[in-house]
Amino acid sequence: MRIRDLCKEYQVAAKRIEVLKGLNLDVDNHGITVVLGRSGCGKTTLLRLAAGLEQADRGSVEMGSDAKMGVIFQEPRLMPWLTVGDNILFGTGKRQGRGRHRVLNRHLDYLLDLTGLKGFEDAYPSQLSGGMQQRAALARALAYKPDYLLMDEPFAALDYFTRSQMQKELLKIHQAEQKGILFVTHSIDEALTIGKKVVILEDGGCRKEYDLGDIPYPRDLLSEKIGKIKKGIVEEMEKTGEIGMLP
Amino acid sequence: MNRWGKQALGIILLAVIWQGASWSGIWSSYILPSPGKVAKALWTMMESGVLWQHIFVSLKRVFQGFSIAFLLAFAGGAAAYELPGIEEYYKGFLEFMRNVPPISLIALLILWFGIGETSKIIIIVLASFFPMYLNIRKGFVSIDKKLLEVGQAFGFGRWRQFIRIVLPGAVPDILVGMKVGLGYSWRAIIGAEMIAASKGIGYLILDAQQMSRSDKVVAGILTIGAVGIACDKVFQVMIGRMAVRGSAEGASGHENQGFV
Structure with missing residues (x-):
């Protein structure tokens, strides 16, 4: 899946907010691509555009002509009946x-x-x-x-232990199913646990990419190598202290 | 004592007071017929089959009128969901009609449709349409947008969206509307039958009044209440079967997150 020059604006009260400003991103067909960003940076918007739940103002999401998307929302959204x-x-x-x-x-x-x-x-x-x-x-x-799974902070509402167990299970499922996954989260640890590629979304675009393809699962977050990457990500994200605007 | 015992005791107590009052002789048996006399009238009418006939006629009218009202209410509710703009056009008229008691229209209805079945069925339609329409509409319109997005993500079209998400999601409200509507129809038909009819429970009461048979009047009133409760119970059982646990809260994930 190739995302090119994606733009999206919202009107909140009288203010126009540019959420995505020409975002480019390649999502691996088989690996887990994690989009990491603070609250309100447009992560969910990116995912909703990729899922076809909203229309982009400009730009494109390219994939196979009959590619199917499986969307997992922040809430389970099961039919109660x-x-x-x-x-x-x-x-x-x-x-x-x-x-x-x-x-x-x-x-x-x-x-x-x-x-x-x-x-x-x-x-x-x-x-x-x-x-x-x-x-x-x-x-x-x-x-x-589906050909791709789109996951919008699916474990954010779960407690720490359930969350880490779900991450393990997701890795297991990913191993069995080999689907391309676009996973959106605000948790750096989560990104480092499951991401083959981690992308920092900031100010409407992909600011930085980290390739973790050479670190095998399951990962030890306390290892020196991951610790170094984490430090880099934290520094990168702290550069803009601005609080996100989007709901 | 259980629930049923308590309810029965209340009714028995009322019957005892009634019996005592009629024994006291303060009121003549014409003004206050004794329970025994009423029971006898009831039994005679049941034995001869007259009572069943009247019940059958009234229920048949209710069933016809209620079915028509349900179809109209369902169509109206679905229209309010599918074409939100169109609702404004008929909203004012509906609001007006909602405040007009159907019985007040009976003079006109008899003038237009005669005293046959049509005018009575229209009364029932008018009486039961509004509670059904308002509930069904609420069920459709208040469907969780987040659940609709699930269908959208699976590429559902409008029709599938409606059949698989909106309609099942509205079932609890639809059933509540039907239950209330059924009660309204039953009450309305008695009124309509007391004004113009030659059969039915309402007619039975009116006829008894003209014959000065107050025991039969009371028997008729008891029948109305009993049939009303029976209808309600039958419906309650149907609701229990259909709604299953569908209305159980929170599964779409608003409040019910994060417990393990």
Whole structure:
């Protein structure tokens, strides 16, 4: 996926805010590309443009003509009236069925296994914890068989331990599925844990790129090498002390 | 004592007071028929089948009028969602009609449609349309935009968006509207039947009044209440089956984040 010269403006009250000013970014077909930035820097806008949920003012998001996107939002956004199984199949147009009407669906079984939701396929979202709901949202995106996964701070609302466990599981799933992932976050540690490439988004463009392709998973964030990169990222991000404007 | 016991005790107490009052002889049995007399009238009408006939006629009218009102309310609610601009045109008229009691229109309706079934069905439609329309509209319009985006991300078109997200999301509100609408229809038909009809529970009461049979009047009133409760209960069971846990809060992720 190639993003070229992407521009987007918003009107907030009487003020025009240029969120993205000609942003360029290449998203790896198989690796995890992390976009890192402070709150309100336009990370979510970038993701929404890539997902086609909003229209860019200028510029383009280029990918294969029939490339499919699986979007994972900050909140799970599961349909409260559907069971976990039916929620996972939501984008496919299939149904899980109940009792003896259950349809054998290998892909669903595989996804339930992969996301650790086996045994919960008949539960309703409100019966699940936040972490489990987010797993179901991940499985829903995967069931759609997308070419890319677009993830908008999907673990931001989770507590520390759940979050780090979800990161591990995401790496596992990524290993199994080999999809290109565009992952947006404000957490430097998260970026360093999962990113093959980390891009700092600042002032409407990609300010700096870090290639972490040569550091294998799982990573030790306390290692000297990662510590050095982290220091660089922190210094880079502290240069502009401005607080982001966007909601 | 459980819930049912308490409710039954309240009713028994009322019946005892009623019986006591009629024994006291302060009021004549014409003004206050005794429970025994009412029960006897009720039993006679049940045995001869007259009561069932009247109930059947009234229910049939309710069913017809209610179905029409539901279709109109559903179409109106869907229109308010799909074409938000169009609502302004009929909003004022609806607001006006909402404040006009349907019974007040009966003189005109009889003039236009005669005293046949049509005028009564229109009364029911008018009575039950508004609670259904307002609830169904609310269900459609207040659909969570975040859930709609999920469909958008999967490339759903307008129709799929409506069928797979908007409609199921509105089911709890639709059912509430139907429940309230059903109660309104049942009350409205009795009024309409008391003004112009030759069958139905309302007619039964009016006829009994003209024959000075106050025991039959009371029996008719008891029937109205009992059938109303029965309809409500049947509907409650249907709601319980259909809504499942669909209305359970928070699953779209507003409040319910971050607990494990």
